[in-house]
Amino acid sequence: MITRDLRSMSRRDTYRVLSSLVVPRPIAWVATLSASGRVNLAPFSSFMGIFVPPALAINVARRPDGSLKDTQANLRARQEAVVHIADVPLLQALHASGEEVPPEVSEVERLGLALVPSQVVAVPRLADAPVALECRFRQELSLGPGADIVFMDVLVTHAAERIWDEALDCARADRWEPISRLVGGGVDVPNYAGLGERFSLGKPKLP
Numbered sequence: 001m002i003t004r005d006l007r008s009m010s011r012r013d014t015y016r017v018l019s020s021l022v023v024p025r026p027i028a029w030v031a032t033l034s035a036s037g038r039v040n041l042a043p044f045s046s047f048m049g050i051f052v053p054p055a056l057a058i059n060v061a062r063r064p065d066g067s068l069k070d071t072q073a074n075l076r077a078r079q080e081a082v083v084h085i086a087d088v089p090l091l092q093a094l095h096a097s098g099e100e101v102p103p104e105v106s107e108v109e110r111l112g113l114a115l116v117p118s119q120v121v122a123v124p125r126l127a128d129a130p131v132a133l134e135c136r137f138r139q140e141l142s143l144g145p146g147a148d149i150v151f152m153d154v155l156v157t158h159a160a161e162r163i164w165d166e167a168l169d170c171a172r173a174d175r176w177e178p179i180s181r182l183v184g185g186g187v188d189v190p191n192y193a194g195l196g197e198r199f200s201l202g203k204p205k206l207p
Contacts, residue, residue, distance in 0.1 A: 011146065016183060019045075024180030024193055028058050029084040029094055032074035033123050034103055039115065040070045041097045041107040041126075045181035045190075054154040056083055056135060061147040070103045072150060075137050080121040081152060085131035088177045088194055095192070119156045130160040130176055174198055 006014045019025070028047040032040045046059035060072045068076070075081055086094045097107045108115060114127035118134050125132040135152035142148050163176040177194040 019181075020183040023182055025182075027086065027094065027179055027181050028056065029086050029097070029126075029129065030058070030071050031082045031084065031108070031123050031125065032071050033078050033080070034070065034074055034106075035077060036104065038104065038106040039108045039124060040074055040103070041111075041113070042069070042071045043094055043098050044071070050151075055138065056133065056152045056154060058083075058150050058152070059143075059147060060150055062145070066145060072148065073103075075150060075152075078122070079137040080123050081135045081137070082118055082121065082123045082125045083133045083135055083152070083154075084126050084129035085133075085178050087130050088179060090128065091179055091192060094179060095190075098190075119158075121155070125158065130163050131171070131178075132158040134158075 004017050006017065009017070025045045026047055028044045030042055030044060034040055044058050044060065048057050049055075050057060060069060063069060071081070093111045093113060096111060099107075101107065101110075108126075115124040116127045118125050118132075121134045121136065123134075125134070133154050134156040135154055138151040138153050140148045140150050159171050160176075163171045165172045165175075173195060180193050180195075182191040182193055
């Protein structure tokens with residue numbers, strides 16, 4: 001076994017080690033509105049769903065100078081977001097949206113992505129994303145000067161018809177290929193993966 005004591009490692013090295021072990025990681029592709037009304041779009045791969053109550057939790061790191069990233073600043077100001085789950089056809093746009101740009105630059109406009117109105121929040125959603133979750137800010141949990149966990153309530157869900165099973169009234173994992181994040185050649189060079197082979201073993205039962 002290869003052992004690493006994270007307590008004695010730098011933030012960058014800790015991220016590399018832990019993010020290579022906690023895999024695969026779903027990616028929250030988060031749209032928010034800036035103060036001027038531009039749509040900001042950014043990916044976050046430290047992300048999880050909370051199902052009772054329906055909510056999401058996203059780990060948002062600060063910039064090296066300690067300032068908030070645009071997504072978190074917009075959430076604090078407007079209290080709303082749309083979280084998308086992208087599939088393989090949107091991989092290039094998802095990857096490109098991770099570039100750090102000034103707050104007045106809209107990643108959606110730069111990437112030429114189409115928008116449609118949301119149902120209950122002011123933030124529009126991506127027309128081509130197979131999944132969009134309209135969310136309202138709930139609270140933040142500080143993890144120290146470098147990062148926070150942001151909690152959002154999920155108000156409305158949207159799913160493409162092609163991934164939906166009407167009989168089960170839910171999405172089918174075998175009908176789409178959501179993108180997950182893996183560690184690549186470095187912290188800033190991510191690898192990605194689809195779901196790959198699916199397994200079904202039925203209801204759990206001890207032998």
